Amino acid sequence: MATIEISHLKKIYPNAETATIKDANLTINDKEFIVLVGPSGCGKSTLLRMIAGLEDITDGELKIDDNRMNELSPKDRDIAMVFQNYALYPHMTVFENMAFGLKLRKVPKAEIKQKVERAAEILDITHLLNRRPKDMSGGQRQRVAIGRAIVRNPKVFLFDEPLSNLDAALRVQMRAEIKKLHKQLDATIVYVTHDQIEAMTMGDRIVVLKDGNVMQFDTPMNLFNNPANKFVAGFIGSPSMNFIAGKINVEDEAVFESKDLKFSIPDDMQPSMKVYNGKEVYFGFRPEYIYDKNIEKHKRLSQTMVATVENLEPIGSESFVYFRFKGNPEELYCFRSNSSHEYTIGEDIEIGVDVERLRFFDKATEQRL
Amino acid sequence: MKKLKVQKIIFLVILGIMTLIYIGPFLFSLSISFSGDKNVFDWPIKLLPNAPTLENYQNVWSDLPFGKWLFNSVLITTIQTISNVFFAALAGFTFARLTFPGRKIIFTLLLSSLMIPGIILLVPKFIVLNELSMINSYSGLILPGLVGVTNIFLMKQFFETIPKDLEQAALIDGCSYFRLFWQIFIPISKPALAAVAIYTFQGSWNEFLWPVIVSYTEDMYTLPLGMASLRHELLTDWPLLMAGTILISLPTLAIFIIFQRYFVQGVASSGLKG
Numbered sequence: 001m002a003t004i005e006i007s008h009l010k011k012i013y014p015n016a017e018t019a020t021i022k023d024a025n026l027t028i029n030d031k032e033f034i035v036l037v038g039p040s041g042c043g044k045s046t047l048l049r050m051i052a053g054l055e056d057i058t059d060g061e062l063k064i065d066d067n068r069m070n071e072l073s074p075k076d077r078d079i080a081m082v083f084q085n086y087a088l089y090p091h092m093t094v095f096e097n098m099a100f101g102l103k104l105r106k107v108p109k110a111e112i113k114q115k116v117e118r119a120a121e122i123l124d125i126t127h128l129l130n131r132r133p134k135d136m137s138g139g140q141r142q143r144v145a146i147g148r149a150i151v152r153n154p155k156v157f158l159f160d161e162p163l164s165n166l167d168a169a170l171r172v173q174m175r176a177e178i179k180k181l182h183k184q185l186d187a188t189i190v191y192v193t194h195d196q197i198e199a200m201t202m203g204d205r206i207v208v209l210k211d212g213n214v215m216q217f218d219t220p221m222n223l224f225n226n227p228a229n230k231f232v233a234g235f236i237g238s239p240s241m242n243f244i245a246g247k248i249n250v251e252d253e254a255v256f257e258s259k260d261l262k263f264s265i266p267d268d269m270q271p272s273m274k275v276y277n278g279k280e281v282y283f284g285f286r287p288e289y290i291y292d293k294n295i296e297k298h299k300r301l302s303q304t305m306v307a308t309v310e311n312l313e314p315i316g317s318e319s320f321v322y323f324r325f326k327g328n329p330e331e332l333y334c335f336r337s338n339s340s341h342e343y344t345i346g347e348d349i350e351i352g353v354d355v356e357r358l359r360f361f362d363k364a365t366e367q368r369l
Numbered sequence: 370m371k372k373l374k375v376q377k378i379i380f381l382v383i384l385g386i387m388t389l390i391y392i393g394p395f396l397f398s399l400s401i402s403f404s405g406d407k408n409v410f411d412w413p414i415k416l417l418p419n420a421p422t423l424e425n426y427q428n429v430w431s432d433l434p435f436g437k438w439l440f441n442s443v444l445i446t447t448i449q450t451i452s453n454v455f456f457a458a459l460a461g462f463t464f465a466r467l468t469f470p471g472r473k474i475i476f477t478l479l480l481s482s483l484m485i486p487g488i489i490l491l492v493p494k495f496i497v498l499n500e501l502s503m504i505n506s507y508s509g510l511i512l513p514g515l516v517g518v519t520n521i522f523l524m525k526q527f528f529e530t531i532p533k534d535l536e537q538a539a540l541i542d543g544c545s546y547f548r549l550f551w552q553i554f555i556p557i558s559k560p561a562l563a564a565v566a567i568y569t570f571q572g573s574w575n576e577f578l579w580p581v582i583v584s585y586t587e588d589m590y591t592l593p594l595g596m597a598s599l600r601h602e603l604l605t606d607w608p609l610l611m612a613g614t615i616l617i618s619l620p621t622l623a624i625f626i627i628f629q630r631y632f633v634q635g636v637a638s639s640g641l642k643g
Contacts, residue, residue, distance in 0.1 A: 075540060075543040079541065080541065081541050085532055087535050087538035104542060
């Protein structure tokens with residue numbers, strides 16, 4: 001299959017004041033499943049379309065398998081793309097839709113038939129080959145769109161939010177199927193989504209984008225556990241990371257101080273934090289790594305803090321417990337609790353954060369300290 | 370309830386009167402075309418002929434060069450309809466889907482030509498064709514109507530409603546822009562193309578003014594012009610004229626009945642979705 005090398009890629013639309021993609025640098029390895037994720041307008045689809053050749057590259061270089069692609073038209077890049085709206089040709093049958101690209105490449109008829117039937121078998125759409133798109137459900141159409149991509153056996157597969165139009169159950173099913181397909185095809189895939197669960201479950205590595213900037217390019221677990229900045233920390237994870245604005249003060253030891261609370265930074269972080277004396281920071285802590293001191297007795301927790309339970313959202317196996325700190329009644333924070341522990345609204349609890357999971361971000365640059 | 374019933378009756382009466390106003394002249398023409406008496410306007414006017422006859426319909430073919438006029442009309446209408454559909458679609462596609470310098474200006478210029486009353490253009494058009502020695506020839510009759518701006522506009526509007534993803538999928542599949550137009554856009558634009566074809570056919574088939582100006586020998590007449598030439602100051606053979614007129618209107622009538630759906634669609638959406 002193929003490697004993709006993106007160097008200093010830039011996209012500025014005519015008459016636009018700011019660049020949609022600003023200096024993107026990515027190296028995508030052969031057979032890797034890469035997910036581009038970010039909020040609406042972050043440039044993820046633009047970046048994908050630049051790889052596809054559907055958008056001109058303003059500056060920088062795009063290479064697939066060490067060959068410069070900037071000037072090549074989409075058909076000459078040996079890529080296939082699956083669109084959010086399926087983009088099936090409505091006047092053609094499923095077979096004709098899947099065979100169209102091969103016909104244009106003058107592949108012999110017998111070979112076309114064999115390839116289409118093989119792809120249809122993989123995707124379990126053999127029984128639909130004579131139907132037209134209007135006679136099929138959304139899920140079936142998306143399978144056909146994927147089939148149209150795989151018959152060509154391209155170097156790179158591009159997916160532009162392919163599951164966004166499907167219902168929740170079908171989305172989960174198709175997610176697993178695309179992942180399976182990736183293994184079967186041994187293909188390099190670039191996949192765009194705005195859904196971080198989709199990104200986390202599917203990607204070997206994830207590119208998090210914001211306002212045209214690559215905020216972090218890493219494995220799903222690294223994004224979750226070691227976010228490079230406050231944006232990634234807040235974007236990845238659901239419910240998202242809690243943040244408290246405050247200051248690091250170093251006297252005898254480094255202390256985090258906000259209007260809500262004051263606690264000593266754990267001993268092993270002391271040396272690294274002492275250089276930040278007086279720095280305005282955000283203290284970040286994930287709902288997953290907050291524990292009730294009275295329940296989790298064996299965890300190595302930070303200095304505990306007293307909070308008041310404000311609201312409870314049981315979701316079955318666990319509950320989201322929303323709480324406030326005494327000193328700051330305006331801000332609401334959240335932690336995940338095993339639903340076997342029953343809390344009551346208004347109850348005061350003593351909580352601590354797993355010391356391994358305390359994260360601090362510079363308030364000015366929002367980069368992680 | 371009673372009030373609603375009265376309202377319904379009033380609406381039906383108004384509708385009936387309106388229908389009669391529009392269809393009355395046609396029915397009267399139909400009645401005259403079967404009349405054996407040439408003095409059809411003698412008082413009292415008879416709405417139905419005393420002795421209906423098909424003689425006028427036979428005479429249309431035997432007494433007049435009706436076959437030649439029919440050939441002229443069919444030739445001109447066919448060429449103009451096909452060329453309008455093709456060129457309007459091609460130009461519509463170009464304006465809707467391709468980006469090139471001056472696209473907006475050219476399209477605005479085209480649209481603004483619609484603001485000029487057609488009658489003003491008759492003289493310059495005549496002069497140009499005269500210089501090219503095309504007066505009283507098929508080329509003179511056909512060329513000015515090969516493509517209409519309204520049709521280009523209609524097709525452009527329609528093509529703009531086709532999702533961009535479809536175009537991009539085809540480009541990735543390996544289509545050139547012409548193949549994209551020919552193999553993807555044309556097959557899915559049948560309603561809009563049918564609307565363009567029907568309007569062009571109707572306009573071209575019934576065109577009177579331009580043939581009057583560019584043709585002066587009887588062998589170059591089209592059907593409407595040929596029929597009009599039967600009107601004389603002192604004596605007009607009304608039953609013959611009406612028989613010919615009824616025959617002329619048959620193709621448009623047939624097309625309207627068969628493609629009624631597209632007519633209505635075209636009017637309702639102005640080609641937005643077709």
